[in-house]
Structures are given as C-alpha cells and as structure tokens.
Amino acid sequence: MDYRTALITGASSGMGRSVARSLARGGTEVVLCARRVPELEALAAEIRSAGGRARVVEMDVADTERTVASIRAVDAEIGGLDLVMANAGIGRAIDAKRLRWERISQLCLINFNGAIATLCAVLPEMVKRRRGHLVGVSSVGALAPFPGVGAYGASKAGLSMFLASIRLDLRGTGVAVTCIHPGFVRTEMTAHLKKPMPLALESDEAADLILAKLGSHPAEINFPVSMTAVARAVAALPAPLRDAALLRFPTPDEDVDDGA
Ligand SMILES: NC(=O)c1ccc[n+]([C@@H]2O[C@H](COP(=O)([O-])OP(=O)(O)OC[C@H]3O[C@@H](n4cnc5c(N)ncnc54)[C@H](OP(=O)(O)O)[C@@H]3O)[C@@H](O)[C@H]2O)c1
Numbered sequence: 001m002d003y004r005t006a007l008i009t010g011a012s013s014g015m016g017r018s019v020a021r022s023l024a025r026g027g028t029e030v031v032l033c034a035r036r037v038p039e040l041e042a043l044a045a046e047i048r049s050a051g052g053r054a055r056v057v058e059m060d061v062a063d064t065e066r067t068v069a070s071i072r073a074v075d076a077e078i079g080g081l082d083l084v085m086a087n088a089g090i091g092r093a094i095d096a097k098r099l100r101w102e103r104i105s106q107l108c109l110i111n112f113n114g115a116i117a118t119l120c121a122v123l124p125e126m127v128k129r130r131r132g133h134l135v136g137v138s139s140v141g142a143l144a145p146f147p148g149v150g151a152y153g154a155s156k157a158g159l160s161m162f163l164a165s166i167r168l169d170l171r172g173t174g175v176a177v178t179c180i181h182p183g184f185v186r187t188e189m190t191a192h193l194k195k196p197m198p199l200a201l202e203s204d205e206a207a208d209l210i211l212a213k214l215g216s217h218p219a220e221i222n223f224p225v226s227m228t229a230v231a232r233a234v235a236a237l238p239a240p241l242r243d244a245a246l247l248r249f250p251t252p253d254e255d256v257d258d259g260a
Contacts, residue, residue, distance in 0.1 A: 002082075002215070003023060003028045003082040003083045003133070004028065004029065004080075004082050005028065005029045005030075005031070005078050005079070005080065005081050005082050005083070006020075006023050006028050006029070006030050006031065006081065006082060006083035006084075006085065007030075007031040007033060007057075007071060007074060007075075007081050007083070007084050007085070008020045008023075008030065008031070008032060008033065008085045008087055009033045009034065009059060009061055009085065009086055009087050009088035009114075009115075009118050010033070010034055010087040010088030010089060010137075011030075011032035011033055011034055011040060011043065011087070012032070012034035012035070012036040012039035012040050012043070013034075013036075013039060013187060013188045014185070014187030014188055014189060014203045015087060015137065015182070015185060015187060015203045015206050015207055015210070016034070016085070016087040016088070016137075017039075017043055017203070018203040018204045018206065018207035019085065019087070019207045019210060019211065020032055020043065020047075020054075021043065021046070021047065021207075022207050022208070022211050023083075023211070024047040024050075024052035024053065024054055025050065025052060026211075027052075028082075028083075029052075029053040029054070029055070029078065030047065030052070030053070030054050030055070031054075031055045031056075031057055031074050031078065031081070032044055032054055032055065032056050032057070033057045033058075033059040033061075033070075033088070034058075034059060034088065035058065035059070035060050037056060037058050040056040040057075040058075041056055044056050055074065055078070057070055057074060059088075061086075061088045061110055061113075061114025061115070061117065061118060062106060062109045062110050062113070062114055064109075064113050064114060064117035067114065067117045067118060067121065068117050068120070068121045071084070071118065071121035071122055072121055072122060072125075075121070075122040075125060080125070080126075080129055080131070080132075081122055081126075081132065082131065082132060082133060083132070083133045083135065083214075084118060084119060084121070084122065084132070084133070084134055084135070085135040085136075085137070086114075086115035086116075086118040086119050086134075086135070086136045086137065086159070087135075087136075087137040088110060088114060088115070088118070089110060089111045089115070089137065089155075089156075089189075090106065090107055090110050090111065090189070091107075091149075091152055091189045091190070092104065092107050092149075092151065092152055093148045093149050093152070093251075093252035093253060093254050094148065094150075094151070094254055095147075095148055095251065095254060096148075096150055098254070099150070099151075104151035107151050107152060107155060108151060108154075108155055111152070111155035111156060111159065112154075112155040112158045112159060115136055115159050116159070116162055119134050119136060119162070119163075119166075123166075123175070126173075126174075126175045127170070127173050127174075127175055129174070130173060130174030130175075131174050131175070132174070132175045132176070133175070133176045133177075133178065133214070133217065134163070134166070134170075134175065134176070134177045134178075135177075135178045135179075135180065135214065136159050136160070136162070136163045136178075136179050136180065137180045137182065138156040138157075138159045138160040138163070138179050138180060138181050139152070139153075139156040139181060139182060140181050140182065140183045140222075140227055140228050140231050141153040141156050142156035142157040142159070142160045142181060143157075143160075143181060143228060143231035143232050143235055144231040144232070144234050144235035144242075144246065145235070145242075145246060146231075146246060146249055146252075147246060147247065147249060147251050148251040148252045148254065149252060159179070160179050160181070163177050163178070163179040164179060164219070167219055176217035177219070178214060178217060178218055178219065178220065178221060179219065179220050179221075180210060180220070180221045180222075181220060181221070181222045181223075181228050182201075182206055182223055183198075183199055183200070183201075183223060183224050183227040183228065184197035184198065184199065184200035184201070185200065185201050185202070185203055185206045186200050186201070186202050186203065187203050192253070193252065193253050194253055195250055195252065195253055198227070199224045199226070199227055201223070201224075206223070209221070209223050234246060
C-alpha cells in the first residue's frame with residue numbers, strides 16, 4: 001500500500017483502530033483521531049513498539065471548525081496526508097413514532113457534518129499536490145430505507161452521495177475517492193444489539209477487506225456483497241413493493257433511554 005501518511009477518524013476502537021493498526025504495520029505513518037485520547041495513546045504505543053509511526057490528535061468531529069483546523073495543521077506538519085479516512089460515526093435506532101430532534105442531532109452532526117468536514121479539510125491541498133485518497137465509511141444502511149434507522153441511514157446516504165459526486169469532479173486530479181458500505185461488524189457500536197446480526201464480521205476482518213481493495217482506488221467497497229446487493233435491489237423496487245419488502249425486515253433494537 002503506497003500511503004506514506006494516513007489520518008483516520010474514529011481510530012480509538014472498531015474498524016478505525018483495525019485499519020490504522022494494519023496501515024502502520026505496512027509502513028504508513030498514521031494520525032489517530034477520536035475523542036478518547038487514552039485509547040488512541042494505547043494504540044499509538046502498540047504501533048511504536050512494533051516499529052511503526054503514529055501521532056495522536058484529540059478530535060470531536062462534531063466540532064467541525066476545530067476538526068478542519070486540526071487536520072490542516074497535521075497535514076502541514078507531516079508534509080502532506082496521502083489518505084484521509086472519515087470513519088468516525090455513531091449508530092442509533094429509533095422508531096419514528098418516538099423521534100425527537102434531541103435524540104438524533106448529535107448523530108446527524110457526527111455522521112454527516114463531521115465526515116464532510118474531515119473530507120474537505122485538505123482537499124484543495126491534495127489537488128495542488130495531485131496526490132491523495134479521500135475515503136468515507138458509510139453503511140449498507142445508506143442503500144435502502146430500512147425501518148427504525150431513518151436518521152442513521154440518511155446521514156450515511158448523504159455521505160455516500162457526497163463521495164460519489166466529488167469522485168466525478170476529482171477525476172484526473174490525482175485525488176481518489178472511495179466510499180465504503182459495510183454490513184454488520186462486531187464493534188463497540190453493535191455490542192449492545194441483542195438481535196442477530198446476519199453475516200457479521202469482526203473489525204479486523206472488515207479492515208482486511210477494506211485494505212485489500214483500497215489501493216486500487218475503487219469507487220466503492222461493499223461487504224458483504226450479497227447484503228449490499230439485496231439492499232440496492234430492494235431500494236430500486238417501486239415504492240409499494242419496496243415498503244412491503246422492507247417492512248419484513250426485523251426492526252433494530254432501539255436506543256431511546258436517553259431522557260430526551
Ligand atoms: N459496526 C457496524 O456494524 C457498522 C456497519 C456499517 C457502518 N459502520 C460505520 O463504521 C464506522 C466505524 O464504526 P465502528 O463500527 O468501528 O464502531 P466503534 O467501534 O463504535 O467506532 C466508532 C469510532 O468513532 C469515534 N467517534 C464517535 N463519535 C466521534 C466524534 N464526535 N468525534 C470523533 N470521533 C468519534 C469513536 O471514538 P471516540 O468515542 O473515542 O470519539 C470510535 O473510535 C462508523 O462510521 C459506523 O457508522 C459500522
């Protein structure tokens with residue numbers, strides 16, 4: 001993998017941590033970003049003790065101005081980021097009958113605004129350098145209107161659309177764009193789910209799938225392919241058939257015990 005440097009948001013756990021660890025093992029200097037600094041420091045120490053290079057940046061992507069400023073600063077210090085991966089995200093399932101703005105505002109801010117801010121932070125610098133790869137971690141939930149996850153699905157669909165569109169603008173600039181649509185992955189985000197997670201992967205397995213393909217700069221990385229294909233096929237049905245199909249999907253466990 002020819003990334004000299006890479007910045008990954010949400011590197012304190014799950015897929016972000018797995019991807020960062022693997023990149024560092026392959027010789028990439030990784031910039032680990034998230035809110036939980038002790039977890040980032042522990043990963044950085046592990047990477048350094050294995051002979052790799054890692055920096056830690058405390059970052060709350062919901063604070064988009066500081067996120068952009070931090071990424072620009074690290075880009076200048078490190079001599080140019082080759083890969084920026086907007087991976088930070090939170091999940092939340094709420095039946096729309098219990099939907100309140102207070103319950104989803106952080107999700108919208110983190111998953112959409114935070115991801116877009118991350119991806120835009122050094123985009124012009126990458127274009128000037130004619131080198132860079134912008135990657136966003138979306139979800140299979142972006143591909144069809146599954147019940148119970150309207151805000152999550154919308155935040156991820158917005159991210160997917162953003163990436164698909166800027167990929168066209170950036171053709172010929174040397175800046176690549178990739179959108180990742182994972183199905184279920186066993187991470188902190190899904191640890192509380194009691195219902196079965198079909199075809200679920202471990203986060204290291206997901207990272208291996210991502211890194212096996214990332215170097216070829218694909219428009220999308222979808223896994224499991226059967227799940228993303230079914231989601232797309234269902235979404236393409238006429239609305240009455242689509243609704244009937246999606247209402248047969250199990251609704252996810254709800255997270256509404258937040259006092260909002
Ligand atoms: N697990 C799945 O089944 C699945 C499926 C499809 C897509 N995804 C997506 O994959 C991405 C990674 O999630 P994961 O499954 O690996 O879950 P995870 O282990 O919970 O990791 C989420 C990461 O995002 C970070 N994060 C959350 N809010 C943040 C904020 N405001 N600012 C900065 N960092 C923040 C967390 O770090 P801190 O708490 O330390 O800030 C953590 O490192 C997410 O975008 C998620 O939506 C997951």
